[in-house]
Amino acid sequence: MEVYCTRPHCPRPQNYFPDLDNITTLQAAQQKYCVSCGMPLLLDGRYLPVKLLGIGGFGAAFLARDRRIPGIPNCVVKQFQPSTSLNAAQLDLAQELFEREATVLADVGMNHDQIPYLFAFFPVVVPSLQPGRQDQFFYLVQEYIDGKNLEEELQHRGNFSETEVLVILKEILPVLQFIHDRGIIHRDIKPSNIMRRQDGRLFLLDFGSVKQVTSAKVSSASTAIYTPGFAAPEQTTRGQVFPSTDIYALGVTILTLLTGKEATELFDPQINQWRWRQEVKISPHLSGILDKMLMPAINERFSSATEVLSALIPSITIPDQPQPSNLPFKGLMVKKFSFGELLLRGAVTGFEGALIVIAVGLLVETPIIRLAISLVMVSSLVVVQSQGWLAVKDLLLILLISFLVIFLIALLPGGLDIQIVVVLGIASALICIGAITLFSLIHKILSTIL
Template identity: 30%
Template sequence: MIGHDLGGRYEILTRIGGGGMALVYKAHDVLLNRNVAVKVLRQQFVHDEEFIRRFRREAQSAAALSHPNVVSIYDVGQEDDTHYIVMEYVEGHNLNEIIQERAPLQADEAVRIAVQIADALDHAHQNHIIHRDIKPHNILIGKNGRVKVTDFGIARAVTSSTITQTGSVIGSVHYFSPEHAKGVNTGEKSDLYSLGIVLYQMLTAKLPFLGESPISVALKHLQEDFEEPRIVNPHIPQSVENVILKAMRKNMHERYASAHEMQLDLDSCLRPDRLNEPKITFTAVNDMEETRVMPAIRGEVRPEAASERAEPVATTHAAAERDDLGAKPEPKGWKKPLTVVGVTLVVLALIIWGFLWLIDKLDVPEVEVPFVVEKPLDEARRMIEDAGLKVEDPVIREHSKEIPLDHVISQTKANLRVKQGSLIELTVSDGPELEVLKDYVGKPLQTAIDELGALGITEQNKQIIIERVFSEETPDTILQQTPNEGEEFNPESVEISFMVSKGRETVEMPNLIGNSLSEARDLVKAFELVLEDADILYEPSYLHQKDYVISQDPFEPKDKVTKGSKISVRVSSGPPEDAKEHHFNIVISPAEAGKTSEIRIVYSDARGEDVEWGKRQITSTQTFPVTVVLAPDTEASVTVYRDKQFIDRKSITYEELAQGTNTSTLTFPGDDVQPTGEPVQGEVDESDEQTGEEEQQQQ
C-alpha cells in the first residue's frame, strides 16, 4: 500500500497501526493538501457483503459526529476490493503508549483525560452511537494535550459469520463489560464500564482482570471482584476511586445513568472538599446468571438397548421349542417358517452391529484448541498437532509491527472445542513491512529528510545520523550513506547515516593592507587563497608607499573565507603626479651640552595630520631629514619637541614649494642659544638626507 494513490486522492505514506479488522496508514490528501489517517479493511473481510454493508453504514454514522474529542471521519470509499475510511490525522501518541511509558499517571492528568473521553461518549450516545471498544489503543493524545476518541461504530459491523471464522468476539476482552462478555446486547453503560477500566489502568498501571486466555478473562468480568484501585496505588484520592468503583459495577443499573453524569462526577472529584469523601457502597445484588455446564446430546444406540429389544423374540422362540418337546409332531410345513425367522434374526443382528460400528467411527472425540497467538510458528504447529489437530497449509503471512517475525498473529477457532483432526488456520508475521532505501548520494540532505520523514524516520528519534565534512561539493550535498542503495530496512528500528558536505574548508582572511605586495602574495599563498596578476590594481596614494597594499576585496580581514577563493587588491603606485616633496633638514643640539636630550618630531602633510616621525636620544648636535608630501593647495609642517617641550613648528605651502627649493634647514641650538625661528636655506649632504628618509620610512 505504501506509495499507492488510494481513490486517486490519498497518497499512502506509511503504516501507523492496525488491528484485527483493519490496517491504518498515514496518507496525504493531495486535493486539500493535508495529512489524513486511512483505515483499510483487511482482505479476509472484503467478500462478506453483510459486513461491508454494515461497515459503510456505521462509518457513515460515525462521520455524523462532530466533537472536539472525537476523531473526525472525512470520507468512506472503495477501490476494487479495498474498502477504506479516511479520518482526521492526530499528531501525537495513543493512550496505551503513554500508559506503558509512564503509568501510573497523576490523578489530575488521568481525570483530565477521562473527562474528555466521557464528553466524547456523551456526544456519541446522544447520537445513538455506542463505541463498544473503549480502550487506551483507541484514545489518541495530541501534542496539544487534546484527547481524541477513534474507531466509533466499527465494532458493530461484525457479523455472526465473522465471529465464527475468527473464533473470537470483536473487541478487547480486558475492557469488556460483563454484559458484553455474556454476549447480550450492549448499551451505553458498557462504554462507561470500559472507561472505568481505562481510568483504573491509568492510575494503577495494571489491568483489573488478567488470565491465561480470553475466555478466562471474560469469566472474571462476570464472576470475580477486582483489586480496588487504592490498594494498588494509595495515592489515588477516595473521590476518584469512587468514580471507578461506580463505573465498573457488574450490575449495569448501579453504574452511572449516562456519560454526562459520569463526566460531571469526574469534573468535581478533585475538589478539595471531595478528596477524602466516604467510600461509595452498593447493595449486594447478584444479577448475573449462574454458569451451567450443559451435557452434550448425542444420537447413539447402546448395545444393551438393542439386546433388550431383541429379547422378546428370542424368548418366544425358546418357549415354542419347549412346547414342541411334549407336543405332537407338527407337519413338515413348519420348518420353512422357522428357517426364515432364524435368518431374519441373524440379518437384524448384523445390521445392528454394523450400525453400532458406524456410529463408533463417526463419533469423533472433541479436543480443546490451544491458544498459540504470539508464539513461534514451529512451537504453535507442535502444540496444535499434539492436541490432535492440523495446521492448514500454507499459513497466511502478513506484515506486523507488533508481532515478531515468524510468530503467530492470529488463529481460527481459538479457545473452542472442535473435532479431533480439524484444521486450524494460522496467520503468521512476516515482521514489519520493509522498505527499500533509495540512493541519496549527490542529492540535497533536505530531500532525504523529507522522504524518510514520510516513513516516520526522523532526526528527533535519532534514526538519522548526520556527519558533516569539508568537500568540494555544494554544502548540504550527501556524499555517502549507510545502509547502501537498495538495501531493505525496518522503518521502526533503522539507523541511517549520511556524510554531508559542508563545502570547502574555510580560513580567516588575513589583513593585507599596509603590507608590501610581495608580503601580501606570501600571505595569500599561506592561507591557500588565490591572487592572480589580473586582480592586482595600481592607483596613486598619498597614504601608502609605492608597491604597498591599499585595500583588499571582496573579503575583509578576519572574514571566514573558503580555501581557494579568489581575491583582489589595490596597490599604491606612489603619490600622484602633481604631488611635490619637500625635505626638512632639522639640525638640533641637546638642551645642555654634553647631556642627553630626547628629540621628538611630528609632521603633517597630504598623508595625514600629526604623523609621528619618531624619537631620538642625542648628546650632541645632529641633523634629522624629514620629508613631507604636498598636494595642490595644501601645506605641510614639521613640529619639533625636545625633552617633551615644544621647540618650534615650521610650515610650507604648495605654492611656496613651487617657487622655491625643495629643501630647507631648521636649526635648533641648546638652551643657551635662542632660535631665530627663521629657516636657514642651504644644501644638505646627500647621505644625511638619505639616512633621514630611511628613518622616516621605518617609522
C-alpha cells in the same frame, strides 16, 4: 517521494518516485502503479499512502498525503482488509462494520471536535493477481491526529496520577455523552482508542465496533465485538450494549492507567470482583466513583456519562487547558449534503438573499451602509447554510415566513410591487441553482480526468 502499496500481501509495497518530491508535479501527476504488483497507488485520484500505521482485525491503516489540499496535509487511510479465515457470514459482518464506521464518522466527526473528521469513503476495483479476476477494496479517509494514544503513553512514561486521570475523565465523558445522545454505543473504549494530540487535546478513536441504537431497548442480537478485560458483563455474556457499557469500559481504562497493569490482572474471576485498591492510593471520592462505574449489574452502574461527570465535580478542580489559537476550527468546515439538499439550500439562500437586499434597500438610505449591511447579512446566511445548522424542515418554514414578510414589505412607504419582489427572489434562487449545478458538473468532470 515514497508511496506505499495498499494491496494486501504485496511482496514489495514500498515504491519511490523522485518526481513526486516536487509539489507542482505531485498535484498534477497521473496515476502511479506499484512496481511490484501493479496496484494503483493514487487512491480516489488524490490520496497517496506513504506509511503503514498498523493492521487490525478487519483492516489496515496508512498514513497518507492529500494532494488536493494546499500544503499536501497528512490524513489516515483505512483499508477494509479482513482475515482470509473468515467465512461468508463473518466477511459480510466485517464489511458491514467497516461501512458503519464510515457512516458514524460522517455524522459525529462533523459535529464534534474530539472525534476524527471523515474526508471520504470509496471502493477501488483493480485487476487481481490471479489472471482473469478483479479485486475490490474499500477505503475510508479520516483526519490525522498527530500524537500518542494513552496505551503508548502508559508504556513510555509509566502510571498516571489521580490528577491526570481526572483530566482524561473530564475530556472524554462529554464525548461519550455526545455519541450516546445520537444513539451510538462505542463498544470498544480502551487506552489505545483514546489519542492525545501534541497540543494535549484528547480524541476518541476507532468507531469500527460501534452499535447504532434505534430505540431505548437494546436488542440482545448485538454483535459480540469487544476487547477482553474491558467489556462489561452484559456485553460478554449476552451481547447487549448500553451507554453504561461504555462507562464500564472507561472505568477499566482508568484503572489500567492508574495501576499500569493489564485489565485481566486486576479482575478476580473467582469472586467476580475487581481487585485494584491495593495497587494504587487515590482519594476515597474517586475510588467510589470508579467502583460504581465497574459494577457488574447495569442498574447499579452510572446510567450516563453526564451522571459520572456530575459525581466527579467535587474532585475536578482542574482549569481548562488553553487551546492554541492556530488550531483548525472544525466548526467552519463545509458540511456535505446530497445534491438535492444542496440545490434546496442554494435556492433558499438565493431567495432569502434577494429579500435581504430589497429590505435593506428600502430601510437604509445611505448607499455605503446599505451595501455593508447587505453583505454582512447575506454572508451570514451563506455560512449558516454551509454548516447545515438549519434542517430541511426549518428551510421550508423560513420560506413560508418569507412570503408573509413580502406582503409587509409591499406595505412599506415606497415599497416595491409585490410581484416584482417575488420575481426577483425567484430569479435569484434560479441563479444559485444554476451556479451550483454548473460547479458540481465541472467538479465531477475534473475529478474524473484527474
